[in-house]
Structures are given as structure tokens and as C-alpha cells.
Amino acid sequence: MIEVETSGEITVVRLAHGKVNALDLELCREIAATAREADAGRAGAVVLTGSGRAFSAGVDLERVMSGGADYVEAFLPALSEAFRALFDLGKPVVAAINGHAIAGGCVLAAACDHRVMAEGTIGVPELLVGVPFPAAALEIMEYALGPVAARRAILDGRNHPAAEALALGFVDEVTSQETLLERALAVAGRLAATIPADAFRHTKRQLHAGAAGRLGAETETARLWRTAAADGRIRAFMDRTVAARRAPESSQD
Template identity: 50%
Template sequence: MIEVTDHDGVAILSLNHGPVNALDLEILTELPTALARVADARAVVLTGEGRCFSAGVDLKRVIDGGAGYVQEFLPALSTAAFAWFTHPKPTVAAVNGHALAGGCVLGAAADVTLMSGGTIGLTELGAGVPFPTVPLEIMRYACAAVSSLVLTAKTIGLAEAVSIGLVDQAVIPEELMSTALKHARKLAAVPADVYALSKKQLQQPAVQRIETLREQDDPGVTEIWGSPATRDFLAEFMRSLGRK
């Protein structure tokens, strides 16, 4: 589900999970493991296979699995996002297509976010589910326009994403990976211990909020995600997508 390749000391992690790289328990469990495998790499690039970076959470799995699945899935989502966000080496997201909901979070969590097409946005509230603490705090750190993105659940195009700082640079598809590797090598030229400490210092307020809020916020989030009312809302939401 996550293909790992080496490019002259830069690790490339490619999400390869169905047509839209939907996030489910298995791929989210695999991401921290993949990051641990490439701990010695000079930098890490995360991208998607196919036409999407990631279309976000696999909502069908949530509907079918109910509360039991949610109780495993949400901690895995938070653990994966946090591991990627706090990875001590330079990280670059090569967003090769749509990046929605959790896919948007993974794209924004990188040190540098490049995008070559598609739409991006935080669609959670449109699907009737709240944010767990970790993804929300990552987005608060990554983009000043997070309130609008969260509360409107809108998706935006590449030009607007760059204009609000959600994406650092627009890149034509043919040059996405070469540009990502260029950024990764440039960041990796900084001594690793200096880079890691600087990144930790910058992220410290977000990490402190996560540590303070997660225990008190996440139980309520889990309850809502796993409720029968949410499952009904998600089912109708997915039917509405099929009608468009």
C-alpha cells in the first residue's frame, strides 16, 4: 500500500491503495512503519500513485465497520498524521492530484507542499464528522486560512491553494517529482541535527496543544464518528456524491 524507493539518499513514499488512495486503517497503520524504515534517509517525499494524492478517509469502511472500526481507525489516523508531521528529516509532499480531507492534512503536514493539479480541501464537516485534535492542530500550524477551510468544507483549486499558503508551489505534472527531489536535497543540505531541532522548535506550540487537548477532545470525536446518526449521514453523503 505504500511503496518505498530510494533516490540518491532521498526516500520516496508512494501511496498505492486503490483508485484514489483512500485512507483506511491498514494504510494509516503502515505509514509510521514506512517512515521508521527510512529514518536514515536524508529527506522524505510523499506522493500518490494514479490520479489522486489521496481522496481522504475511506468512508465506506467507516459505514460498514461502525463504532468498532472507528475506535481503531481514528487513533491510527492521528498517529500517522503526527508521525509524518513531526518526522525529523526534511519532508516534501508531491501532491499529484486531488487531496481531500485526510489527504489534505497529509499534504499540508509536510515541510514543503508542491501540487500539480486537482483540488484540495478539508471536507470533513461536509461529510458530517468533526476533526480529531491531531489533524486539526496540524492544519492550524500549516495554514492561516484553516478556519475557512474547516467550516466551509469547500474544495479549492491549485491557484487559490497557493494564494492562501496551503500549497507552497504549483508545478506542472511532468516536473512534480524532479521539483520535489530538488527541494528535498536543498533542505537536506542543512546539518540533520540543526534541521531537526529547528523543526521541533517551530512545531512546539502545535505539539503542546495536541498533548493538552487530545485526551479531552478525542473521546467525543470518536463517539460522534461511530454513532448511528453519523453512519446514516455518511451514507447519504456518499449517495449524494454518486448523484453528481
């Protein structure tokens, strides 16, 4: 589900959960636990990456639909906790975006201090799915992109290839797949080596203070997710997405 290894003074956390590292209850809990362990551990920095063709394709919508209201009640707090645990990690955290980072996957990347992207697309299509953002996700996106860019990205809902993502501020730099991990490790190592750990942790807490202070109850968010799991809007979005992917293949026949 998650692979953890050490590269010098850096902890490398690799999502390895199914074909696209979809966020379900178990993976979210594991992300939160791993982030807390990394924060308390001896490593000076963390690199977060994915496996296969995705960094993370976001929430496992099939699981949401099949699990219904009871699953949503357990899942949403775990999702927010995963976002918060990564966002609050007091050491330098660098995202090595190896492939698609969609919806919740994009939020995970945005929760990191620096984002390096190689392939795939990145974006936040939650509203197109028909569900609202958890408060933690909204605050993280606004922190990462700024209020105006975050509003545009959230209401637009498009996914962007690497060059567009760089221009729009979703990522800090773009590199090749072959050099992705090397570059992420270099950035993480530089941050850990040049900034004293206590100063980094304190400054990161200061930078995040506004977002942390605005986080509140999620009761209405949970209600709307339960509704979406039952009323067909998630299924309609998934059907549209599959149809759009198949359209180019059909046009070549």
C-alpha cells in the first residue's frame, strides 16, 4: 500500500496501491500514519511519489458508491486527516509527481513544500464530479496556488499537462521521468541541509497558520458526499469520463 525507504537523510514514501493509487479509507489512514512517523523520525526531509502511471488519481469513487453513507462517514475524516498530516509535517516535503495527480492526488501534491512533475496531468475536478471539497483540501489548494488561482482551478475543474501545470502554479518545476526522483531528492536534501530543522519547522507552522485556523466542521460536506454517493451524480461523471477517453479511439476506426 505504501513503500518507505531511506535515501541518505531522506525518507522516500511511495504510494503503491492498485493501478492508480486511488484514495480509499485504508490508504488515507496509512498516509496519515506514515506522515506522522516521518515527522517523528530521524530523516531530515521527505519525498512523496507514486508508482505505475499515477501519483494518485484521487478518491476511489467506486468504493464511495458501493460503500454508501456509512463508508462516507468513515472515509471523509480519514481523507482530511491524510491531507492534514502531510500538510502539517514539520520537515521539508517534496512531491515527485510521476504521473496523474487528480483531485485528491492533486491536493496531496499541493500539501507538499515543493512539487516536481514529470508526466501525466494534474487538477482538481471535484465539482465536476458533483461533490464539494473538504475544508482541508480547500485550504491546502488556496495555500498552494493563492486565492485567485485556487478559485479558478476549483471552478474550472480541468486537468493540466506538466507545462500548463507549471505556468499555472500547480507545480514548481518540470523534469523528465528519468530524472524525477533524483531531482526531488536533490531539492529535499538542499532544504534539509541549508535550513536548520527547528527554524524550518517553526517557519512552516507560521506559513500554515492562516489555513489551519480556518479549518472547521465538515457536517455539510459529509451530507453532500452521501447524497452524491446515492443520487447517481458520481456514476454519471465516471460514465462521461470513460466515454471521453474512448472517443479518440472511436474516431480512428
